[in-house]
Amino acid sequence: MSVRLDHTIVHSRDNRESADFLAHILGLEAGAQAGPFVPLEVGGVTLDFASIPAESIVMQHYAFLVSEDVFTAAFARIREGRVPYFADPHMKQPGEINHHDGGRGVYFLDPSGHGMELITRRYGSGG
Structure with a gap:
């Protein structure tokens, strides 16, 4: 049997705000609430957004490998929504994107403070 990540919390x-935020950026649609979760399927993996007290949230990083077309559309939505964005994960290059490995990449925070990243080329892929 092969191994594949199915879902993560x-x-x-x-949960609705965060799921809808990421769904909007990626051009997807979040699902209906199922118990304590609002699901968002991304590339065959379900992100189950769960509401918890803000003081209990530990920042996580989620990186999405996207096509050039998806990046262009998502980046337009980031800019239209005035979502602060950065070329680097340490947020030292505001208002810029990166071009690592000949692709494009951008970092931004979701409403709960998680670090989101969109890239069009895997790191180390050359270019």
């Missing part, structure tokens, strides 16, 4: 201050 994303702690959120407001």
Whole structure:
């Protein structure tokens, strides 16, 4: 049997807000609430957003490998929504994107403070 990640839980201050935020950026649609979770399927993996007290949330990093077309559309939505974005994970290059390995990449925070990353090329892939 092969191994594949099926789902993971994303702690959120407001599960609907966080799921809808990421769904909007990626051009996807979050699912209906199922118990304590609001699901968002991304590339065959379900992100189950769960509301927990804000003081209990530990920042996580989620990186999404996307096509050039998806990146272009997502980046337009980031800019239209005035979501602060950065070229680096340490947020030292605000208002910029990166071009690592000949692709494009951008970092931004979701409503619960998780670090989100969109890249069009895997790191180390050359270019």
